[in-house]
Amino acid sequence: MLRTERPGDMLPVYELVSAAFGRHDEAELVNRLRECGAAVVTQVEEEDYEFMGHLLLSPVTINGQEGPWLGLAPVAVHPDWQGQGIGSELIREGLDTALEMDWKAVVVLGDPAYYGRFGFRPASEFGLHCCYEVPSEHFMAMELQTGGLAGLQGEVLYHPLFDEPLEE
Template sequence: MLIRTEIPVDAAGIDRLLRRAFPGGAEADLVQQLREDGLLTLGVVATDDEGGVVGYVAFSPVDIQGEDRNWVALAPLAVDEPLRRQGLGEKLVYEGLDSLNEFGYAAVVVLGDPAYYGRFGFKPAAAHDLQCRWPDTEAAFQLFTLSDEALSDASGQVEFSPPFDRF
């Protein structure tokens, strides 16, 4: 198993994984659109011994009240069914957070299960007066800071990239 930053040759394997993991194809379409629009900040893949994509996490830019504060959103995260509950998702998330930290990003937001993402240090964004546009998501909308200054004067609506408008 190899965990690394995605490269162009991974795109087809990422698409197949996302379509297996998320029936309906919305997440696969989202990643494809983010990539086409130049809005895929970082993608991390896990590949098997034959080079097939078996895990993936994407990060894309978000704004706070229309201001670019060097924050990103984590979405989607996928692991092939036979490999779930073995720590692969955790490795993908940590690899992404480490890379984003090295690149100087300030914070990461996620809309997901608080019990799962809380293990990585994500905290409720609402505690910092931050919210997203989707109704009834306060508990699921979470934040991970990568810099001490990330929350300085940060509050209000977190705006995801346009491809998320389909959700």
């Protein structure tokens, strides 16, 4: 069942995200984004209380300007369920939900071949670049609404929690 995350999902989501990445960093980030209200779109795939996948979208800024734009990160699928289309389902549903909530565009940092299937294009085509030093083709954007990135250019920053060190 693909659905929006609920308050009681916190622990199973933490365990799922930790298993998917093989460490706790991304799971801690998800918790911190949720706690500060920055987890504006969260989706889970679960069956009989077994959590198989999770997606989170949080606001980004462009040249320091807040706007109706989101960053897609992280997307996690439990290792036992990878390669079965769960990540794709989560991404499609997350993008649809963001559009319904009137967000204008989404950025993602990842594999161009994978994310290109959903309509993401190099962010450089929109005049945008990533705050992280990554190959430009791996930083992508898509307009959820026509003109959602029109007239914008510059550096995209993810939520500040993406850059804060985790306490050991």
